[in-house]
Amino acid sequence: MGAHGPAKGLTRWLTTTNHKDIGSMYLWFSFAMFLLGGSFAMIIRAELFQPGLQIVEPEFFNQMTTMHGLVMVFGAIMPAFVGLANWMIPMMIGAPDMALPRMNNWSFWILPPTFLLLASTLFMEGGGPNFGWTFYAPLSTTYAPPSVTFFIFAVHAMGISSIMGSINIIATVVNMRAPGMTYMKMPMFVWTWLITAFLLVAVMPVLAGAVTMMLMDIHFGTSFFSAAGGGDPVLFQHVFWFFGHPEVYIIILPAFGVVSEVIPTFSRKPLFGYASMVYATASIAFLSFIVWAHHMYTVGLPIAGELFFMYATMLIAVPTAAKVFNWITTMFKGSITLETPMLFAIAKVFLFTVGGFSGLMLAIAPADFQYHDSYFVVAHFHYTMVAGAIFALSSAVYYWLPKWTGKMYNETMGKVHFWVSFIGFNLTFFPQHFVGLAGMPRRIPDYNLMFADFNMMSSIGAFIYGSSQLLFLFNIVRTITHGKPVNDDKVWDGATTLEWTVPSPAPYHTFSTPPEVK
């Protein structure tokens, strides 16, 4: 029963079936990948500190932009949210564990060797993947380095991991809710993850299809992406973005879930418009399947296609705005306190909205003809990915760390981490809007002299943001080793969800007997 503790040593982690162990492994792994992908970003920003080529060869620069994107998307952000799902979903719905615990462990353990394989491509003959994280054909087929084969199989393996992880989450949420926990009583974080898991099961196989077509084109003579054989390189972009657009919502929806937990807690008010939040999340997920070609406006689509994808894309603003207004209304007249999780959550709402607005600009097809493949796009998606997703992750870690460890993090250090991150982030990416609008292309290691000042600001901001994450790591480690014990189950007085009814730190097994939810 609950008294049963974990096994000792490394075996514990290799053989565990416990959702908390597996959640912790996901979170630590993703943090390691965050630092790895971050160090690639530092190389990129160091090269772009000044115009001209100083530090790296252009070929290596291409590998850095590619690996930075791949590692951050598939290695850092996605596994981090899966880690949160593992830790929190069973506790939030009053379940004893995930529905399929052994498969859960397998989903995790596929990731470390897979990313080792992916990172090792950097040392292979011809270098690592150098075609951008979107790996468009024919750059990734006809002109790819030999290591692309390893990249393809690594994507297959991480896809298997994601699909199994998502099936597990769906089975858990559908089947393991405590008596009385109806769907419309589930915490928003659980709702957003249920919908995210559905998206993952729907589109990861499409990604597998895309890389399989690449593999066949490269090695077995097929002509999916070769016009000479009757195929079309644009087909790659369609298949990729049919995966890729839902993918960006896979990243952002759980982040929405996190702030939907944090903001009510620190506003000491229930989430405003809960039902509309659920429907908005579902609408965003549905729309994500019919907007993919807005990434391809300049590739030569028929005008009817441009118009359809433009209007469909702008529709996404409606449910997204509903969510933003709901968060703001939740704070309205609340008894707000600004602890670190709340700071990150508010910043996430604010900065994600900035990214949303630049997204609206990019959604307009004729305008996108100007912005396409410029630093404006880079600024846009870093406002959604970094401020939207990673700020939410920081918020989540500070919010639940006392529950996980039973100890309180250092609030001052947390606030310093927040402000340094906030300033560093904006210093990095806000100027990129301007250089992008002025015509600086992305994924190029050199640039026109006129962009020098803004790029230097960007690089300084990136170093500030990067180093603030070391403070984050230090704060977490210090909490675990020296943190002040929290004696309350309910660490935050405004919290209402089920995980705050179990002791802090959460015992190894929780809700062996399901709670009754009224």
Add this chain to the structure above:
Amino acid sequence: MAGQSNAGHETYYVPEKSSLAINATIGLVASVYGAASVINDASYRPGEETNSSFILFAGLAYFAATLWVWFATTIRENRQGMNSAQLKHSYVIGMQWFIFSEVMFFAAFFGALFYIRNLAGPWLAGEGDGAMNTLLWPGFEYSWPLMETPQDAIGGVSGQAAAGHLANNGEFTGAEKHLSFPGFANIGHWLPLYNTIILLTSSFTCHIAHMGIKENNRKKFNLWLFITVALGAIFLYLQYMEYHEALFEYGIKLNSGVYGTTFFMLTGFHGFHVAMGTVMLLIQWLRSTSKGHFTADDQFGFEASSWYWHFVDVVWVFLFLFVYIL
């Protein structure tokens, strides 16, 4: 017993610890590393001695052995009565969403087929306003099945070089004959029709077997399940015959342009799934005949395999329609 709970008035069995996952990881990672190495060796170091194929086959064997033990463990747990109705439902949900993920995998390839047939093909032949492909591929006419590739239309690889094309992705020579509907006069020699009849029939026999076990009629179950497995094997044999014919008599190869590409990729992945489904059903048959597994109210191993079987059957119906008939 660790981690038992009282969810839904029954016990939700949470296995204490297990080395299955880490062993499955070792097998899977060795397999993908081996597969990538074998393919790269063949492409970039032909004829060189490497240990890649050993890694691949050792990995696959290790993976298969781990899965064998894994399934055996879950079957044993279920037979020992550790699985509550709630846990059984988790397995049901898991299988359903696994099949959904397979549906989406095929959707990617069907999507590619539709895109090429309805948009890319006609555009290559110059259809649509503003299309400039006629400058690149003068004389290319689009029709389906695509027997003459754009490369053929301008005189093959040498024609491409003469036309000043910068990229050369390889040689794509169209097939001599295709496998689409040959007209009613020749329908008796058309293998896909036989395969359709066989696979549709096997879905019915699979369902009869299911009714058999639900009526507690093991004889009926064993007989009709055996017939289903046999039909699956016959389908695979005919598919093999068809591939032989396609490759050596019709000149349809993977590099015969996009017709050969879509034909082999769609039917190939389907055939692979039929092979998996046949093995799954065969194992259920062996469980029933040699170990007496399955009862009238608990036959999930069979049921899950049968869902998978119906799924590959439905995929075939779409294949028959879009790859062979239309």
